Amino acid sequence: MADPQQIDLRAAVNAISDVIQNRPLPLRIFDQIYMKAGDMVLQSEFVARWADGKTLAFIGDGDAISVCVAYLHARGIVNYGPSDIVVYDFDERICGAVERFADRERLQNLRATLYNCLDAFPGPTDFDCYYTNPPWGASNEGESVCVFMQRGMEAIGYSGEGLVVIADDEDRKWPGRVLAKVQEFAIRSGFFVQKMMPKMHLYHLDDAPDLRSCNLLFKALADNKVPGETKAITEPSRLAHFYGRDNAPRVRYVREKKRLEYGKAPEDDYSLDLLE
Numbered sequence: 659m660a661d662p663q664q665i666d667l668r669a670a671v672n673a674i675s676d677v678i679q680n681r682p683l684p685l686r687i688f689d690q691i692y693m694k695a696g697d698m699v700l701q702s703e704f705v706a707r708w709a710d711g712k713t714l715a716f717i718g719d720g721d722a723i724s725v726c727v728a729y730l731h732a733r734g735i736v737n738y739g740p741s742d743i744v745v746y747d748f749d750e751r752i753c754g755a756v757e758r759f760a761d762r763e764r765l766q767n768l769r770a771t772l773y774n775c776l777d778a779f780p781g782p783t784d785f786d787c788y789y790t791n792p793p794w795g796a797s798n799e800g801e802s803v804c805v806f807m808q809r810g811m812e813a814i815g816y817s818g819e820g821l822v823v824i825a826d827d828e829d830r831k832w833p834g835r836v837l838a839k840v841q842e843f844a845i846r847s848g849f850f851v852q853k854m855m856p857k858m859h860l861y862h863l864d865d866a867p868d869l870r871s872c873n874l875l876f877k878a879l880a881d882n883k884v885p886g887e888t889k890a891i892t893e894p895s896r897l898a899h900f901y902g903r904d905n906a907p908r909v910r911y912v913r914e915k916k917r918l919e920y921g922k923a924p925e926d927d928y929s930l931d932l933l934e
């Protein structure tokens with residue numbers, strides 16, 4: 659991992675603000691709940707350092723940490739960062755926002771692919787590392803986290819490193835159960851826990867504004883093998899309560915309604931009372 663550097667805080671916060679301005683509004687029914695801005699600055703600096711010089715796959719990324727990481731590096735606000743980044747997300751609005759930002763800011767090493775993680779992973783499978791901030795699995799004992807992690811492991815061919823962002827809160831019972839399940843799933847898949855950074859991030863989550871997440875870092879064992887071919891996930895036990903209690907997946911893709919001017923309020927959001 660690259661050494662941390664002194665960063666220009668004002669430039670970093672303003673860069674993250676550019677990214678936030680470009681994000682679509684979150685859809686709570688799919689567990690899109692965005693990380694708060696200050697935590698995004700610190701998280702993006704950390705991810706840029708962790709994945710310095712490496713290829714990085716994001717399995718879902720409504721937060722737009724991928725964009726922040728690429729942008730901070732391209733702007734010279736940090737002098738480290740991944741060599742190549744691909745975002746896999748089932749929301750075309752998110753993929754479109756990533757692609758438009760990359761195009762506008764000439765971030766040639768950032769792309770997005772429309773992909774539902776319940777489908778077989780389309781490849782490539784030779785990324786160096788993966789990142790995921792999945793649905794946190796409060797109602798299915800972390801099974802949704804395991805699904806996103808499985809796709810991350812496939813993206814790196816079960817060799818390399820992963821960073822999983824999930825709930826970490828001792829005042830509630832379920833985050834501990836999910837943390838245990840996720841670590842057990844990783845160990846069964848030939849990975850070990852390299853590091854745990856507790857209670858790092860807060861979210862725009864109105865019914866639980868104090869719920870934090872941690873960074874869980876995994877690394878594959880040196881002789882780890884791909885366990886089998888990538889396949890669609892259809893087992894009812896893995897799909898039940900995927901996005902919360904009684905909220906199993908029913909949607910393959912969230913489609914974007916094309917607009918002429920992104921970043922501006924749509925005209926049906928407001929009306930005008932004219933001067934007399």
Ligand SMILES: C[S@@+](CC[C@H](N)C(=O)[O-])C[C@H]1O[C@@H](n2cnc3c(N)ncnc32)[C@H](O)[C@@H]1O
Pocket residue numbers: 684688689690691692693717718719720721722746747748749752773774775776791792793907
């Ligand atoms: C589930 S949210 C978790 C909260 C996170 N802080 C966020 O809002 O990005 C993470 C991302 O996963 C994406 N996602 C949800 N279901 C998915 C699926 N079945 N396949 C691929 N991506 C999915 C969402 O669009 C979102 O960008």
